Amino acid sequence: MTSPPAQxxxxxxxxxxYHSELVRLDETLGTLVGAVQAARSSGLLGAVTLAVVDNSVCGEYHGALQQxxxxxxxxxxxxxCELLEMTVNAGYGAGHNEAFRRHAADLHLVLNPDVAMAADVLQQxxxxxxxxxQVVLVCPRGEAGDGGPAYLSKRLPTVLVLVLRAFAPASLQRLFADRLASYEMHDLHAACVPAxxxxxxxxxxxxxxxxxxAAGGFDERxxxxxxxFDLSLRLAAQGxxxxLPGMRVRHYGGGSAAKGxxxxxxxxxxxxxxxxxxxWRWF
Incomplete structure (x- = not known):
């Protein structure tokens, strides 16, 4: 295979x-390959390294992942492609930091194993x-697993908003619908322009x-x-x-309250x- 131009x-x-669903991961990787091929065809992308970090600390799961x-x-x-088997689960950010330390790339894509992406997402x-x-990070327009909108960009939260989103019943959330919509930037999603x-x-x-x-990667605390959120605020000091609504992904993840x-x-x-x-911002 011919190597892409070095520049x-x-x-x-x-x-x-972390014991992530492998069928979903397989879909994620398939869409990633398609997005990389489209970006390369447009002359935008050179070498690509895929670092898969297994925080599961489970031999059986790791073997299935390797297969x-x-x-x-x-x-x-x-x-x-490299598979990194961690001996201890130090957390989500620590796993990504391990990949950052190993590969000082021009660009990094932090990617969940449950995200399917449009073919032109990297090109965009x-x-x-x-x-x-002047832009240091781009965030896509999201779609949930059921086809509804997934609001992946947020305004700064308040304690009230986060408690409502994570723990309040639907009836109480409806009482604060405007406040929750502002936090999730529904207005930005509707405008559908970069911002x-x-x-x-x-x-x-x-x-x-x-x-x-320069930001030091994720804070492993x-x-x-x-x-x-913490990394977003620290990256904002760099640019x-x-x-970017032209970048489109589908995220199958769920909320914290539904996970036990x-x-x-x-x-x-x-x-x-x-x-x-x-x-602290309370209300």
Whole structure:
């Protein structure tokens, strides 16, 4: 296979797993290959490294994951694929940081294992970053697994808003519908034009490597939840965080409240840390 021109940007894609559904991961990887091929055909992308980080600490799961990856023809697709088996689960951000440390790429894509992407998603993002040097991160327009909107860009939260979203029954959420819609930036989603945003979802973050390294990557004190919000705010010191509706993804993830008491505890603990780090906003 002919290597891509050296002057084109190197992209590192990191995917962190913890007993994640492998069928969904397989779909994610398939759409990733299609997006990389489209970006290369447009002359926007050079080398691609895929770092799959297994935080599961489970030999049986790791073996199944290895078999899944071996079914893909990474060399033919022009990928350097590596599987990293962690000996301890230090959290979502720590897993991505391991990939960042190993690969000082021009661009990094932080990707969840449950995200399916449009074929032109990288083409759209890379073109925008090339034309807007002040932008350090682009965040896509999201769709939920059921086909409804998934609001992946957010305004700064208040304690009230996060408690409502995570724990309140639907009847109570309806009473605060306007406030919740403002937090989720429904107005931005409806306008469907690129715009600066305060916070970007960690399910899909296309970031300049220089800005990511200057920010220090994810803060590993956040085991799970809010590490993406924290990183968004620290990246904003390096440049602009931007919502780009031409980038389209489908995210199958669920809310913390639907995942049991352990996730609720992680959500609360990380929420307290986030407000302690960036200021308490109650209402």
């Amino acid at each position: 084109l940007p190197h992209l590192c894609v990191s995917v962190v797993l 899944l990856l071996e079914r893909h023809s990474w060399d033919e697709a022009g990928f350097n 993002g890379l073109e925008y970053l090339r034309e807007h040097p 600066p945003v305060p916070l970007a979802s960690g399910c899909f973050m296309l970031v300049r490597g220089t800005a990511l390294r 956040y085991f799970l939840y809010f590490e993406d 602009q965080v931007e919502y 008491w352990r996730h609720r505890w992680w959500f609360l603990r990380s929420g307290v840390r986030f407000f302690s780090d960036h200021g």
